[in-house]
Amino acid sequence: MQENLTNVPIMAELFANGESPEVLFWVGCAGSFDDRAKKITGAFVRILNSIGVRFAVLGTEESCTGDPARRAGNEFLFQMLAQNNIAVMNGYGIKKIVTTCPHCFNILKNEYPALGGEYEVLHHTAFLQQMIDEGRLKVEGGAFAGKRITYHDSCYLGRANDIYEAPRNVLIQLDAQLAEMKSCKSRGLCCGAGGAQMWKEAEHGNKEINIERTEQALEVNPDIIASACPFCNTMMTDGVKMKEKEEGVKVFDVAELVAMANGLFA
Amino acid sequence: MEIVLQVLFAVVFGVSFYLAGRKFVAIRRNILLGRKESLTDQPARRWKHMVLFALGQKKMFRKPLPAVLHLFIYVSFVIVNLELIEIAIDGVTGNHRTFAPYLGGFYTFVISLIETLSALALVATLVFLWRRNVLKVKRFTQPELKGWPFKDANFILGMELILVTAILTMNGADYRLQQLGAAHYVDTGTLLVGQFTSQLFMHMGTASLEHVERIAWWVHILGILFFLNYIPYSKHLHIILAFPNAYYTRFAVAGKMENMPVIANEVKSMLDPSAAITEIPDPPKTFGAKDVTDLTWKHLLDAYACTECGRCTAACPANITGKQLSPRKIMMDTRDRLEEVGRNFDKHGAITDDGKSLFGDYITAEEIRACTTCNACVEECPVGIQPLSIILELRRYAVMEQSNAPNEWNMMFNNMENNQAPWQFNPGDRVNWKNEI
Numbered sequence: 001m002q003e004n005l006t007n008v009p010i011m012a013e014l015f016a017n018g019e020s021p022e023v024l025f026w027v028g029c030a031g032s033f034d035d036r037a038k039k040i041t042g043a044f045v046r047i048l049n050s051i052g053v054r055f056a057v058l059g060t061e062e063s064c065t066g067d068p069a070r071r072a073g074n075e076f077l078f079q080m081l082a083q084n085n086i087a088v089m090n091g092y093g094i095k096k097i098v099t100t101c102p103h104c105f106n107i108l109k110n111e112y113p114a115l116g117g118e119y120e121v122l123h124h125t126a127f128l129q130q131m132i133d134e135g136r137l138k139v140e141g142g143a144f145a146g147k148r149i150t151y152h153d154s155c156y157l158g159r160a161n162d163i164y165e166a167p168r169n170v171l172i173q174l175d176a177q178l179a180e181m182k183s184c185k186s187r188g189l190c191c192g193a194g195g196a197q198m199w200k201e202a203e204h205g206n207k208e209i210n211i212e213r214t215e216q217a218l219e220v221n222p223d224i225i226a227s228a229c230p231f232c233n234t235m236m237t238d239g240v241k242m243k244e245k246e247e248g249v250k251v252f253d254v255a256e257l258v259a260m261a262n263g264l265f266a
Numbered sequence: 267m268e269i270v271l272q273v274l275f276a277v278v279f280g281v282s283f284y285l286a287g288r289k290f291v292a293i294r295r296n297i298l299l300g301r302k303e304s305l306t307d308q309p310a311r312r313w314k315h316m317v318l319f320a321l322g323q324k325k326m327f328r329k330p331l332p333a334v335l336h337l338f339i340y341v342s343f344v345i346v347n348l349e350l351i352e353i354a355i356d357g358v359t360g361n362h363r364t365f366a367p368y369l370g371g372f373y374t375f376v377i378s379l380i381e382t383l384s385a386l387a388l389v390a391t392l393v394f395l396w397r398r399n400v401l402k403v404k405r406f407t408q409p410e411l412k413g414w415p416f417k418d419a420n421f422i423l424g425m426e427l428i429l430v431t432a433i434l435t436m437n438g439a440d441y442r443l444q445q446l447g448a449a450h451y452v453d454t455g456t457l458l459v460g461q462f463t464s465q466l467f468m469h470m471g472t473a474s475l476e477h478v479e480r481i482a483w484w485v486h487i488l489g490i491l492f493f494l495n496y497i498p499y500s501k502h503l504h505i506i507l508a509f510p511n512a513y514y515t516r517f518a519v520a521g522k523m524e525n526m527p528v529i530a531n532e533v534k535s536m537l538d539p540s541a542a543i544t545e546i547p548d549p550p551k552t553f554g555a556k557d558v559t560d561l562t563w564k565h566l567l568d569a570y571a572c573t574e575c576g577r578c579t580a581a582c583p584a585n586i587t588g589k590q591l592s593p594r595k596i597m598m599d600t601r602d603r604l605e606e607v608g609r610n611f612d613k614h615g616a617i618t619d620d621g622k623s624l625f626g627d628y629i630t631a632e633e634i635r636a637c638t639t640c641n642a643c644v645e646e647c648p649v650g651i652q653p654l655s656i657i658l659e660l661r662r663y664a665v666m667e668q669s670n671a672p673n674e675w676n677m678m679f680n681n682m683e684n685n686q687a688p689w690q691f692n693p694g695d696r697v698n699w700k701n702e703i
Contacts, residue, residue, distance in 0.1 A: 006700070006703050008697070008700040008703075010697070027696075027697075027699075029687040029688060029689065032687070032691075032696045032697065032699055033687060033689055033691045033695075033696070033699075034689075038699045038702060038703065039703075041699055041703065042699070042702070042703030045700075045703060046703070057697065059696060059697040060693060060694055060696050060697055062686075062696060063687075063693075064682050064686050064687050064688060066682070068678060068682070068688050069678075069679060069682055070523060071523075071639050071658070071661075072661060072671065072675050072678070072679075073554065073658070073661030073662040073663070073665030073666060073671070074665050074666065074671075074679055075526045075553065075662060075666060076529055076533060076666065077679055077682055077683060079526075079529050079530050079532075079533035079534075080533050080536075080537070080683075081682065081686065083530075083533055083534060083537055087537075106521040106522075110518070110519055110521055110522040111522060111523060111525065114525040114530075115525070115530060155638070155639070155640040155641055156521055159521075159640065159641040159642065159644070159645045160519060160520050160521025160522075160641055161519055161520075161521050162519065186645050187581070187642075187645075189583055189586075189642075190583040190638045190640035190642065192583060192638060193638070194638040194639045194640050195637050195638045195639030195640070196675060196678065196688075197638050198688075199674055199675065199677075199678040199688055200635075200672050200674035200675055200678075201672075201674065202589070203584070203589045203590065203591070203632055203635055203636040204588075204589070204590075204632075205584070205587045205588035205589040205636075206587060206588030207586075207587040207588060208587065209583045209584070209586075209587050209638065212583070212586060212587055213583075
């Protein structure tokens with residue numbers, strides 16, 4: 001079974017063979033192109049393969065959801081990208097989507113329906129929790145026993161969609177010690193990347209937002225900062241580096257932690 | 267003399283309600299200068315939401331100490347104003363405590379309750395003054411509160427001090443007058459607080475006590491009538507508008523941005539010229555919002571409902587890290603500009619171009635660009651205001667009507683258009699990651 005862990009079925013090929021996947025894995029731009037985020041994509045694919053989830057990706061037929069354009073104010077560009085994506089997915093008869101990016105999750109779930117794109121959309125942390133609840137995924141405790149993990153809430157999961165517990169419920173399976181930051185859940189402080197801030201310098205101020213948030217995380221003396229968003233991951237990783245704490249504190253996605261716990265990385 | 271006072275009372279009472287009513291009608295007119303937005307579905311759920319968030323102040327309890335103190339002032343305000351019914355009848359008829367003989371023990375209970383709440387409100391008001399002026403809690407001393415808003419807040423607290431002091435003085439003197447068996451001062455039973463405050467007047471004779479009681483009574487009622495007229499010009503308007511603002515809340519999850527059907531249609535027919543298009547009734551005159559009239563009435567109701575507490579700004583990541591953006595300022599600017607547009611309307615009988623606009627003259631591009639759309643401001647607001655929604659409408663105007671975006675965003679737009687990703691990668695390489703995992 002181990003040799004199939006990196007199997008990535010492409011939707012067009014499945015469709016040509018008359019097959020349909022259980023779920024479409026929406027990889028997102030960060031997960032496709034960003035070196036750090038690609039590791040999250042890899043971890044999630046390994047988990048899916050290890051428990052035999054029949055998934056597919058759109059591959060080169062996937063485009064940006066349009067989220068950064070819409071949040072920046074460019075509705076035209078958003079509409080072009082979104083309507084193309086919906087045409088592709090409706091063409092394949094997609095019913096269910098899972099994604100490792102909260103921004104993709106939010107826009108696919110809440111904003112695509114108005115344009116005719118109605119799907120059941122899950123964030124990967126909710127999907128992992130579902131797999132655990134159904135008994136399909138067993139997370140091996142032990143690897144993280146004695147480690148201290150603090151979870152950084154993504155705004156687009158938390159306040160935007162009221163998803164606070166799913167990522168924590170998955171992390172609980174790791175037998176680690178979970179420590180909450182002073183601002184957590186609905187009070188969680190943004191990493192600084194949302195609303196298309198990722199692609200521009202911050203406005204003039206006296207501090208970077210990711211440094212403020214990293215300081216809050218470091219206050220609880222974690223071994224690991226867990227994130228559930230590729231952009232949060234980048235911001236927190238940079239923050240830890242700026243604070244020169246990268247030796248002792250690592251930033252991992254929830255999916256990466258599960259994959260590591262289950263020995264899915266070679 | 268008696269009859270003169272009765273007539274004077276009736277006139278002052280009537281004129282006060284008339285003037286306040288006129289201002290409230292003007293505010294309603296201003297709010298309705300906004301664009302349409304449909305928020306009347308699910309009435310049962312709306313009532314429940316209003317009971318929980320406006321009446322029940324659910325969000326206030328995210329900060330327990332201010333919430334409890336605020337509750338003292340709020341409950342005492344509501345209950346004290348019930349007594350306004352009796353005061354109005356007394357004022358016009360020249361009676362004293364008209365209801366006392368009819369209600370008996372229940373009257374004693376109600377007045378004792380009012381006194382107790384007034385005493386608690388007095389404590390809360392003093393703590394609030396201390397927090398603003400001595401402790402200087404950060405959110406009460408930020409730039410947008412300089413000048414009038416800071417004075418407004420202190421003035422309201424000062425007014426509250428005067429009102430509750432008047433009530434306690436009035437009842438204390440009254441109670442003492444009852445003990446002395448003064449004519450006209452009917453038996454109220456033993457007043458919970460009055461029995462103690464009456465001790466302050468032990469040295470006074472009936473005549474002076476009557477003066478004290480009458481002056482306190484007049485200060486109280488004139489204070490309330492003045493307050494009624496002050497409220498619509500002040501941040502204190504939230505005591506009324508928190509209710510409709512909660513009722514007309516947007517139930518969609520906070521992460522959802524509203525669709526722009528006009529643009530959706532345009533893009534749809536561009537991608538597929540044969541596509542069936544549903545006409546949009548009443549299309550907006552601009553993409554996004556340049557001025558308050560480009561916002562919807564709910565945005566404008568939000569602005570009037572804001573009490574400038576600054577919980578939004580205290581939670582805003584951009585503001586915390588020293589950027590210009592303050593969600594509270596967005597709301598205050600929207601209200602100030604709307605008042606200006608309203609005054610213009612009054613002058614000319616219609617909306618006229620005064621060469622000014624919300625975006626540009628009140629709110630700058632630098633402010634709205636700093637937003638991370640994290641929804642912290644929305645989450646914190648005790649009365650359900652959504653500053654983020656206004657920020658995003660202004661961004662739409664800046665980018666689509668003015669091409670007013672930072673260079674990096676223009677590069678991002680180009681990449682998304684040409685490479686279907688915000689970075690400059692070859693779209694053909696999108697799935698190369700599968701060979702790297």
